[in-house]
Amino acid sequence: MVKAPYYDKNGLKKGAWSPEEDNKLRAYVERYGHWNWRQIPKFSGLTRCGKSCRLRWMNYLRPDVKRGNYSKEEEEMIIKLHEELGNKWSMIAAKLPGRTDNEIKNHWHTHLKKHAKHNLTRSKGKEQLSDASQCQRKSQIRDSEVESVPADSTPSHQILESAPLSPETRSSDFSSMNSHHALPSGAIWAVDHNSLASSGTFAKFSGDFWTEPFLADSTFAQHNYHSPSLEWESILPYVSYHHDGIDVFWDLGL
DNA sequence: AAAGCATGCAACCGCAAACGA
DNA sequence: ATCGTTTGCGGTTGCATGCTT
Numbered sequence: 001m002v003k004a005p006y007y008d009k010n011g012l013k014k015g016a017w018s019p020e021e022d023n024k025l026r027a028y029v030e031r032y033g034h035w036n037w038r039q040i041p042k043f044s045g046l047t048r049c050g051k052s053c054r055l056r057w058m059n060y061l062r063p064d065v066k067r068g069n070y071s072k073e074e075e076e077m078i079i080k081l082h083e084e085l086g087n088k089w090s091m092i093a094a095k096l097p098g099r100t101d102n103e104i105k106n107h108w109h110t111h112l113k114k115h116a117k118h119n120l121t122r123s124k125g126k127e128q129l130s131d132a133s134q135c136q137r138k139s140q141i142r143d144s145e146v147e148s149v150p151a152d153s154t155p156s157h158q159i160l161e162s163a164p165l166s167p168e169t170r171s172s173d174f175s176s177m178n179s180h181h182a183l184p185s186g187a188i189w190a191v192d193h194n195s196l197a198s199s200g201t202f203a204k205f206s207g208d209f210w211t212e213p214f215l216a217d218s219t220f221a222q223h224n225y226h227s228p229s230l231e232w233e234s235i236l237p238y239v240s241y242h243h244d245g246i247d248v249f250w251d252l253g254l
Numbered sequence: 255a256a257a258g259c260a261t262g263c264a265a266c267c268g269c270a271a272a273c274g275a
Numbered sequence: 276a277t278c279g280t281t282t283g284c285g286g287t288t289g290c291a292t293g294c295t296t
Contacts, residue, residue, distance in 0.1 A: 002263075002264045002265070002289085002290070002291075003264070003265055003266075003288085003289055003290065004289085004290075014265080014266075015265075015266090015289090016264075016265080016290095017264090017265090036281080037281075037282070038280080038281065038282095050281085050282090051266085051281095051282085051283095052265075052266080054282075054283085055264090055265070055266085056264090056265085058283090059264075059265085060264080087284095087285065087286085088284090088285090089284075089285065090283075090284060090285085101283090101285080102263090102265085102284095103263085103264095105286085106262070106263055106264085107262095107263095109262090109263095110261070110262050111262090
């Protein structure tokens with residue numbers, strides 16, 4: 001199903017992601033946000049390129065990603081939007097909460113394109129039993145099998161993955177936090193402790209995680225997470241100050 | 255039962271837009 | 276205005292799985 005893992009000439013890992021890599025990336029982004037995808041592999045202990053990390057997070061690890069079968073409504077929406085927008089998958093995805101552009105694109109090519117094509121030939125006149133329609137019937141049989149599953153029958157693991165972060169507090173919103181607070185020039189990012197505290201997002205972390213080494217997180221230790229001995233201070237060469245419930249960080253360029 | 259084929263989907267690649275210095 | 280860096284997008288690929296012959 002997925003590409004076998006391998007290392008390219010630069011020593012960067014490619015191909016399928018392991019659960020350990022997922023954990024590392026999820027742990028890092030959930031705690032610190034994706035302030036710079038290029039740097040994230042370095043700080044999170046991954047031997048992946050930033051682009052690969054971003055893709056993995058966006059399409060798979062993000063807590064608000066809805067996985068599983070598409071509802072009739074969603075499929076109709078995709079077909080309708082594709083008629084209007086063409087292959088603007090990101091725009092289509094924006095209208096379908098929880099669905100990623102990649103997923104929609106895949107779904108279009110594997111299911112809906114045939115349906116759309118089929119509808120087109122039907123509208124032209126007599127239905128002909130083409131290879132395409134036979135193909136479609138096969139997929140319809142399959143689809144009807146999966147559609148018998150309730151639309152909201154989210155796999156339990158998804159619920160667990162989604163639980164730690166509410167949509168309002170998901171890590172991608174760290175960037176929006178920045179824009180909500182006027183930062184002094186030179187400040188590269190800021191975190192609102194008040195929001196974090198009220199969200200309960202990080203309640204599971206013991207103590208004050210801003211003073212704890214990221215990778216020594218007990219949450220992941222209990223999953224046999226192997227912790228490289230990196231300290232918070234050593235992985236982020238920034239100076240910070242705390243003001244009005246907000247931590248502001250400066251890059252010291254160390 | 256086994257070989258070949260078709261399908262679905264995660265991940266990669268290249269390009270362009272956005273942004274900051 | 277220009278250049279370098281980062282991010283986002285869309286097309287494509289590769290492979291595991293299921294199906295057919």
